[in-house]
Amino acid sequence: MQRLAQYDVSRQFLTRKGQIGAQYIFGLLCAVAMVGLRTIIDLGAPTSGPFALIYPTVLLATLYGHLRAGITALVLTFLWAWYFVLPAPASFAFVDPTDSARVLLNLSCCIVLIIFAEAFRRVAHSTVEQVREAADRRLTLLAELEHRTKNNFALVASMLEIQKHRLADPALHQPLDDAVGRVRTFAEAYSNLDLEHAGQSEVAMASYLNVLLDRLEQAAVPANVELYREIEATTLPREIAVAIGLYLNEALSNCL
Structure with missing residues (x-):
């Protein structure tokens, strides 16, 4: 669900023209999908709710394909529904005099929907970028702190x-x-993390603590003392792993 919320059809294109083209194509595909679904519905319920499927189509096109995709989907699906579904079929003429007001109202609602969907998409995208930049800065500062500590x-x-x-x-x-x-x-508690877990936010504690205890035995444990280990295979964030390693080193050093 998180990946779906951040999906953007134009993100994979590097050039501006490619991104714009992808947005228009996505709007066209959304319109085609709606027309196909509407055609199936018309087999059992012709002319019912001629503009009902336009709303979710426009919403999805705007959220995942930007404003251009939403406008493309709106124009194509609205004209199609008006011409083929709304009475009289295969005509832009109105059988019921009140249909003109209904068409105008539905068009106005779709435009409002596009405006709010695009505003929401931009705010959500901006928020995600801010969170990602903050996380990158935090990781950079943490790496610098670990380097200075070593x-x-x-x-x-x-x-x-x-x-x-x-x-x-x-x-x-x-x-x-x-x-x-x-x-x-x-x-070495820090060096081991840098060498074996570079770029990882989680640390496998079993291998990390085994290496750390081996070095502790070599550096501070007398030859007649043997450490017994029983370490559960789990992962912890880097900060917690370093803290546990340092605490373990200090505790064993004080005991010995």
């Missing part, structure tokens, strides 16, 4: 390495090595 982790690890080399007492090297390992694990 760089900050790398910078902190480098500073700790420099500080370790400045210390003459080897007994102080081990705490700094532990700190560097934790910082690098934080950075």
Whole structure:
């Protein structure tokens, strides 16, 4: 239903002429479809509701084919219904004197319908574009934030390495090595997402956490300690996956 609401017959054409041509053709096809359906109805109920099918036809043509398609469908279907369906058939003459007012009223209603349908289509299209642009900006900012976060982790690890080399007492090297390992694990939590889930909004948690736990075991878990894992195969948004990875790293580091 969401795809149908965003459908546009001219979107796939790159040139302006192609888009305009597609709109006129779509209006023509809508008119032909209505004429075919009306012909079938006339087999059982001739001349009944001559303009009834024009309204949904014009509405669909305008919503999916723009204003040109709606006007094309209106002109073709209205003239056809007036000439072939409205008494007298095969003539623009009126059998009933009140039919002229009925024709004018139906035409006015169809024009109002086209105007509102086109206005609604433009507002809906503009809203969808605004939402899409906002989502693109959010993804861009999130990618930049993750990139800067990884760089900050790398910078902190480098500073700790420099500080370790400045210390003459080897007994102080081990705490700094532990700190560097934790910082690098934080950075790898982001790097793993970028390498394996680039361009994806959802992260497969089983593979992500398995890789993260492997690196944690190598960096911070003693050789005599073995981690037991039971991870459900599920997916989560990238932001939540990163938060879980960082929390898991901190929790295990504090326990060990």
